[in-house]
Amino acid sequence: MQSLEAASIDKWAAFANRAKFLVERYWPLILFCSALTFLTSGLIFALLEVRLAANVLLVTSNVIVLSCLLFEIVSKLRRGEFGLDLIAALAMATALWFGQYLAGAIVSVMYAGGHFLEFYAHRRAESGMTDLLSRVPRSALRVNDGAFIEIPIDAIAPGDHLLIRRGDVVPVDGTVDGRTAVVDQSALTGEPLPVRFTQGEVVQSGASNAGDAFDLIASKTAKDSTYAHVLRLVEQAKQSKAPIYRVADRMGIWFLGLTLLVAATAVAASGDSVRFLAVLVVATPCPLILAVPVALVAGISKAARGGILIKGAGVLESLSKIEIIIFDKTGTLTIGQPTVSDVLGTDDPDALLRLAASAELASAHPLGRAIVSEAQSRHLLLSKPEQAAEVAGEGVEAMIEGRRVLVGGPAFVRSKGIEPEMSAPDASASALVCVGERVLGAIRFEDLLRGDAVYAIEDLRKLGIKHISLASGDRLEVAKAIADRLGMDAVEADLSAADKVEIVRRTKALGRVMMVGDGVNDAPALAAADVGLAIARGNLAAAAEAADVVLLQSGLNGVVTALEVARRSKTIALQSVAAGIGLSAVAMVFAGVGLLPPVQGALIQEAIDVAVVLNALRALT
Incomplete structure (x- = not known):
C-alpha cells in the first residue's frame, strides 16, 4: 500500500515538474494568449453592450500583464538594472487610473505580444544551435567479448570498443579501428561532403556515420569530448548581454524623461489629461527592448549554422x-602538418623516397607520416619494414629488402656510427636518409600555406x-x-x-x-x-x-x-532601434497635439513593434 502511495506521489511530482518546465519555457506565449483572450472577450461583451462584464475583462487583461511587468521591474532594480519596461508599466497604470480600460488592455496585449515576438524570434534565431543540441546521443553500443551492450554515453570510458552504426552520431572522440569510416561532419564544421577516416585516425564526437558501421576505440569520456565542449559553448552563446544592450538601457532613462516631458507639456497646453495617457501609450519602448537582442541572437545563429561558434552577444x-x-x-x-617539399642529394629521388617511406611505415611521427604520404601520392610500391626500431622524435631504423635504412636527423645518424658527408639544409626542416653506411640524400619538409x-x-x-x-x-x-x-x-x-x-x-x-x-x-x-x-x-x-x-x-x-555577420547584425540592430524610436517619437507628437487617441495610438505602436522585429530578423539571412 505504501509503495503504491509512494509511486502515486512520484507520478504527481513528475507531472508537476513537467508542468512547471512547460510554463517557464512558454511563459511569453501563455501571457500573450491570456491577455489577448481577455481583450477579445471584453470587446465581445462591449459589442453586446454588457458594459460591466466588458470592463471587468478588459481590466483583467491589463492587471495580469501589469502584475508580471511590475515583478520583472522589481527584479531588475534589485540587480541594479534600469528597465525600459517602466514606461509600459506607467502606460498601463495610467490607463487604469483614467478609466481607459480598452486602451490599457490594448497596451497590455501589445506589451505581451512584443515579448512573445521576441520569444518567437529567439526560437527561430537559435535554430542553428538547436540543431546541434538535438543531435546529442543518449547511448552507445559497446562491444564486450563479442557481446553488444547498449550503454548510456556517460558510462563510456577511454579504451572502450564501440560499434558506430549507420546514421549514429559519434558519442565520444575516438580512433577508427579496422574498416574505413565515412563520416558526415557538417554539424561540426559546415562541410557538406562526407569525409573518409582510416585505421588509427581520430573521429570527433558529434559527427554522424554516413557509411557502413565501423568500430571506434574511445579516447575520451563523453563530458571531455569535442561535442560536449561545443554544446557548452552554445549554452554560453545563448546567455550573454552585449554592451549595446547596456547602451539601450541607458537610452531608456533619457527616453523616459523625454516621454514624461512631452506628456506633461501636452496636458499643460491642452488641459486634457487623457493626452498624458496617449503619449505614454505610443512611447512604450518595445522597439528598443526587442530590436537589439533579436538581431544579435539572429547573428549568432547564422554564424553557428556556418560552423562559427560565437560565445555570446557581447x-x-x-x-x-x-x-x-x-x-x-x-x-x-x-595547414599545420609537414609535407615533403623536395628530395635532395640523389639522382633518383623516387628510389630514395621509396626506401625512406618503407622504413617510416614503422613510425607514427608526423615527419614519417609525411614521407609515407608523399610516397603514396607518387604511387611508389613500399616494402614491409623488418627489425624496425624507432628513437622517439629522432629517427627510425629498419631493414628494407635486406638493406639497412636509417631516416632521421644528423644526431640520430651519428648515434648509429655514420658521419654525414652532406649537410642538411636545416635539421628541423629535413631528414637524412642512409642506406648501409652512407648518407644518400635528404628529404626536406615544409608547412604549406x-x-x-x-x-x-x-x-x-x-x-x-x-x-x-x-x-x-x-x-x-x-x-x-x-x-x-x-x-x-x-x-x-x-x-x-x-x-x-x-x-x-x-x-x-x-x-x-x-x-x-x-x-x-x-x-x-x-x-x-x-x-x-x-x-x-x-x-x-x-x-x-x-x-x-x-x-x-x-x-x-x-x-x-565572422566579421561580416557581426557587422551586419549590429547595423541591423541599430537600424531597427533608430527606426522604431523615430516612429514612436513622431507618434508621440501626434498624440501630444490630440490627433492620436490612446486606442489608435496603441494599435499603431503594435504595428511598429512587428515591423521592428521583422527587420531585426534580417540578421538571420
Whole structure:
C-alpha cells in the first residue's frame, strides 16, 4: 500500500515538474494568449453592450500583464538594472487610473505580444544551435567479448570498443579501428561532403556515420569530448548581454524623461489629461527592448549554422568593432602538418623516397607520416619494414629488402656510427636518409600555406581592416616569407607565448585587436586580445576554452564571415532601434497635439513593434 502511495506521489511530482518546465519555457506565449483572450472577450461583451462584464475583462487583461511587468521591474532594480519596461508599466497604470480600460488592455496585449515576438524570434534565431543540441546521443553500443551492450554515453570510458552504426552520431572522440569510416561532419564544421577516416585516425564526437558501421576505440569520456565542449559553448552563446544592450538601457532613462516631458507639456497646453495617457501609450519602448537582442541572437545563429561558434552577444558586438588582426602562423595560416617539399642529394629521388617511406611505415611521427604520404601520392610500391626500431622524435631504423635504412636527423645518424658527408639544409626542416653506411640524400619538409589564405587576407582588406600582422614562434626567414606572400603589414618571429601576449597588448593601443590562432599554444594571446578567434584543428576543447570565437571548420574564410555577420547584425540592430524610436517619437507628437487617441495610438505602436522585429530578423539571412 505504501509503495503504491509512494509511486502515486512520484507520478504527481513528475507531472508537476513537467508542468512547471512547460510554463517557464512558454511563459511569453501563455501571457500573450491570456491577455489577448481577455481583450477579445471584453470587446465581445462591449459589442453586446454588457458594459460591466466588458470592463471587468478588459481590466483583467491589463492587471495580469501589469502584475508580471511590475515583478520583472522589481527584479531588475534589485540587480541594479534600469528597465525600459517602466514606461509600459506607467502606460498601463495610467490607463487604469483614467478609466481607459480598452486602451490599457490594448497596451497590455501589445506589451505581451512584443515579448512573445521576441520569444518567437529567439526560437527561430537559435535554430542553428538547436540543431546541434538535438543531435546529442543518449547511448552507445559497446562491444564486450563479442557481446553488444547498449550503454548510456556517460558510462563510456577511454579504451572502450564501440560499434558506430549507420546514421549514429559519434558519442565520444575516438580512433577508427579496422574498416574505413565515412563520416558526415557538417554539424561540426559546415562541410557538406562526407569525409573518409582510416585505421588509427581520430573521429570527433558529434559527427554522424554516413557509411557502413565501423568500430571506434574511445579516447575520451563523453563530458571531455569535442561535442560536449561545443554544446557548452552554445549554452554560453545563448546567455550573454552585449554592451549595446547596456547602451539601450541607458537610452531608456533619457527616453523616459523625454516621454514624461512631452506628456506633461501636452496636458499643460491642452488641459486634457487623457493626452498624458496617449503619449505614454505610443512611447512604450518595445522597439528598443526587442530590436537589439533579436538581431544579435539572429547573428549568432547564422554564424553557428556556418560552423562559427560565437560565445555570446557581447562577443558579437566586440567583433563588429575589430580594426586590427594578428595572425599566428603554424596551423592558422598554414595547414599545420609537414609535407615533403623536395628530395635532395640523389639522382633518383623516387628510389630514395621509396626506401625512406618503407622504413617510416614503422613510425607514427608526423615527419614519417609525411614521407609515407608523399610516397603514396607518387604511387611508389613500399616494402614491409623488418627489425624496425624507432628513437622517439629522432629517427627510425629498419631493414628494407635486406638493406639497412636509417631516416632521421644528423644526431640520430651519428648515434648509429655514420658521419654525414652532406649537410642538411636545416635539421628541423629535413631528414637524412642512409642506406648501409652512407648518407644518400635528404628529404626536406615544409608547412604549406592554406589554400584560402591569400583570398582571406584580400577580403579582410576589403572589409576595412587597417592593420594585419603575423606573430610566429617560427624562424624569421620562414615567417617573413609567409608574411610577404600574403602582403601583411608587419611580421615578428621567434616569439614565445609571453612575447605574443606583449605584442597584443602593445597593438591594442592602436585600435581594437583580434588574435587568430589555433587555440592551444596561442591561448594567452587569444585571451589578451579584444576578441580571440581560434581555428579548431585537432583540439577543439582547448580552442573553445581559450577563444571568444571558434571556427569549427578549418578554412580562413570563416574569419571573414565572422566579421561580416557581426557587422551586419549590429547595423541591423541599430537600424531597427533608430527606426522604431523615430516612429514612436513622431507618434508621440501626434498624440501630444490630440490627433492620436490612446486606442489608435496603441494599435499603431503594435504595428511598429512587428515591423521592428521583422527587420531585426534580417540578421538571420
